[in-house]
Amino acid sequence: MTDLVISGLKKKFGTLQALDDMSFTVHGGEIFGFVGSNGAGKSTTMRIALGVLSADEGEVTLGGKPLDLAARRRVGYMPEERGLYPKMKVGEQLIYLARLHGLSQEEAKDAMERWTDRLGIAARRDDDVQKLSLGNQQRVQLAAALVHDPEVLILDEPFSGLDPVAVNVMSSVLVERAKAGVPVVFSSHQLDLVERLCDRVGIVRNGQMIAEGTIDELRSTPRTLIDVTVADDSTGSWALPLKSHPSVEIEGQEGFTTRVSIPTGDASARSAVVDAAARTGNLTQFRDHHRSLAELFQNVVVTEDPAESDDAKEAAK
Numbered sequence: 001m002t003d004l005v006i007s008g009l010k011k012k013f014g015t016l017q018a019l020d021d022m023s024f025t026v027h028g029g030e031i032f033g034f035v036g037s038n039g040a041g042k043s044t045t046m047r048i049a050l051g052v053l054s055a056d057e058g059e060v061t062l063g064g065k066p067l068d069l070a071a072r073r074r075v076g077y078m079p080e081e082r083g084l085y086p087k088m089k090v091g092e093q094l095i096y097l098a099r100l101h102g103l104s105q106e107e108a109k110d111a112m113e114r115w116t117d118r119l120g121i122a123a124r125r126d127d128d129v130q131k132l133s134l135g136n137q138q139r140v141q142l143a144a145a146l147v148h149d150p151e152v153l154i155l156d157e158p159f160s161g162l163d164p165v166a167v168n169v170m171s172s173v174l175v176e177r178a179k180a181g182v183p184v185v186f187s188s189h190q191l192d193l194v195e196r197l198c199d200r201v202g203i204v205r206n207g208q209m210i211a212e213g214t215i216d217e218l219r220s221t222p223r224t225l226i227d228v229t230v231a232d233d234s235t236g237s238w239a240l241p242l243k244s245h246p247s248v249e250i251e252g253q254e255g256f257t258t259r260v261s262i263p264t265g266d267a268s269a270r271s272a273v274v275d276a277a278a279r280t281g282n283l284t285q286f287r288d289h290h291r292s293l294a295e296l297f298q299n300v301v302v303t304e305d306p307a308e309s310d311d312a313k314e315a316a317k
């Protein structure tokens, strides 16, 4: 399968180091979620991948070959700033874009019809793009990225501003293209959506990839969190004897639920927690807490860099 490989990208804007050795791979057949705070370098990376912008250093390859001008015709790209002609009709515009990518008139017309049907905008084919709502313009933009049957999809915030129906359509199209073997990468601040949809996720900070992997891999930390609920104990007094345990930590209390942490895989620490909770006779729930991508993001981006903007905290909510 075709891999999209981004390696060692560096880019400066004046004195600002926007990308600082940005590297990651999107395998053919997978959906890769590209997340990070505002200004982290996601759009810059995607623009360089498409060749809209040149890198100071580093390279982008597709299937082992440099992504040159010819190969870029086989990329489906959705730019953040969107790039449609407002006064051109939806259908004409998609046919025009497909022709630019080398399709015959007939192939282009077929592809336009197929994608406008699929994306729920068939009734708008004869409307000028500027007459459409923003969400529908975005559907046209996705159709524009897909109309030439690209070998790779690079989408900058494709979900922003979409209604739930459009989110579902967009999601199913991305899953389908990945199943066809296409590497799909998209950026988003909607972390729940990224968690649901992506095979792997990359977290970017200050122009670098700081964490990368499946959600499970990102979750696999040295310590496991356990939520223990003991009826009628809002202070977590049941856990006081654990304070002297060498490897159990009390992390916090919410309502009747105490969060503790133990070293991952430490069976004796787990037994100590189970025993202490069971001794109360009031144990109602005992379960491992699986961190959401939003929590992982918060840990990686904010906790490790307190200077990080409030945006990350906002995104993690």
Ligand SMILES: Nc1ncnc2c1ncn2[C@@H]1O[C@H](COP(=O)(O)OP(=O)(O)OP(=O)(O)O)[C@@H](O)[C@H]1O
Pocket: 013, 016, 018, 036, 037, 038, 039, 040, 041, 042, 043, 044, 045, 080
């Ligand atoms: N053309 C440009 N000229 C000067 N600075 C730029 C330019 N493009 C991007 N930058 C700066 O580079 C940094 C990275 O920007 P980029 O747009 O790649 O971030 P991003 O991760 O996509 O952010 P967002 O989530 O807000 O879209 C930012 O500090 C931005 O201000």
